[in-house]
Amino acid sequence: MVQVFRLAYVHFGTPDMAQMxxxxxxxxxxSVIEQDESRAYVSTSIDHHNIMLSKANESGLIGFGLQLMPNISCEEAAETLHRNGIEATIKMNEVSGIRELVEFVDxxxxxxxxxxxxxxxxxxFQTAGVRPNKVGHLSLRVKDAKRSVEYYKQFGFSNTDWIEDFFGFMxxxxxxxxxxxxTSDYKAMHHLAFELRDYSHLVSAMDHLGRNEIPILWGPSRHGAGHNIATYHRDPDGNMIELFTDADVFVPELGIFxxxxxxxxxxxxxRVWGTDECITRWGTSFEQSLV
Structure with missing residues (x-):
């Protein structure tokens, strides 16, 4: 198995690098760590980057980076992927701040x-702005959520919850x-989520969005699956961004939270949740449907 332990970065294409x-x-x-005319690298705290932006004709998610467990080399990961029938390429200095990586298309x-x-x-951490702890999670629209959940198990992911049979958490x-x-009729990012420290941090973040004239699409409210308190807004390119806190902590050894x-x-x-009970435990109404 190719075991990973965190989502390290998310890669977006954008036609308006300056605005993003x-x-x-x-x-x-x-913090912007590096930038030129075609690419920029942005960090939440100490990593070289957690957001990577590339100049593109259209906005949207290109891909993401997962960090391997310390006992697994890129060569070993590539060999395992090849044995599993996945075409993968080892690349050197393809991404700034990372000497060697394995690239494949899911x-x-x-x-x-x-x-x-x-x-x-x-x-x-910076002294102004939302200043999240980290990139918390990435939600993807895919052809078949069940198929994607099974696919990502080979990288050490475990399935934690479902919304009915169309939205799987890992x-x-x-x-x-x-x-x-x-599960969706088209390929796109559903949302990118940043983890905040506590509820007061979430409130101050929403005040900050308000001062910057960024409307809240929905929230705050507590979800069912994950029980995180969340709000959603859109970035300048229209990507949906979640700010959340207070999410469940999984204990894999016991199979419980x-x-x-x-x-x-x-x-x-x-467990499997119904859509209505999962989206909000507080009865918060939507400005826009999230599913």
């Missing part, structure tokens, strides 16, 4: 990078979800 960089610096509060055409090590390049660590997959007073079951185990 202004958003990530001034609104989200990240079932739905997303470009995935597997890598062993990333340069520590950023100065830490983790490769103790976060409730790191990737999730929504750490108990919380707001859980529906004790112990709380991975």
């Amino acid at each position: 960089l202004k958003y990530y610096q001034d609104v989200i509060g990240l 079932l739905d055409g997303y470009v995935v990078h597997l890598f062993f090590a990333m340069e520590v390049a950023a100065p830490g 983790t490769c660590n103790r976060d409730h979800h790191v990737l999730n997959f929504a 750490e108990p919380r007073p707001w859980h529906e079951h004790f112990p709380q185990r991975p």
Whole structure:
């Protein structure tokens, strides 16, 4: 098995690099580590990058990077992928801050990078903007969520929850979800989520969005699957961005989530949720449908 342990970065194409960089610096509060006319690298705190932006004719998600467990080399990962019938290429210095990576294209055409090590390049957290803890999770529209869930198990992901049979949640660590997959008629990112520290941080983040005239699409409210308190807005390119806190913590050794007073079951185990009960536990109404 090719075991990964975190979602390290997300790669977007954008026709307006300047506008997206202004958003990530001034609104989200990240550090621009490197940039030229065609590409920019942006960090939440210490990584060389957690967001990668490439100049493109159309906006949208290109792919993402997953970090390998320390005992797995890129060569070993590539060999395992080849044995599993996945065409993969080892690339050197393809991405700044990463000397070596394995690149492949998944079932739905997303470009995935597997890598062993990333340069520590950023100065830490900024003093203005939202300043999230980290990139929390990435949600993808795919042809068949069940098929994608099974596919990503070969990288060490576990299925934690479902919304009915069309939205699957997966983790490769103790976060409730790191990737999730929504069955859709078209390929696109559903949303990218940034983890905040607590509810007061979420409130101050929404005040900051308001000062920057960025409307909230939905929230705050507590979801069912994951139980995270979440809000959603759109970046300048129209990508949906979630800001969340208070998400469930998975204990893989026990197959349960750490108990919380707001859980529906004790112990709380991975389960199948109905759409309405999962989207909001508080009855919050939507400005826009999320599923």
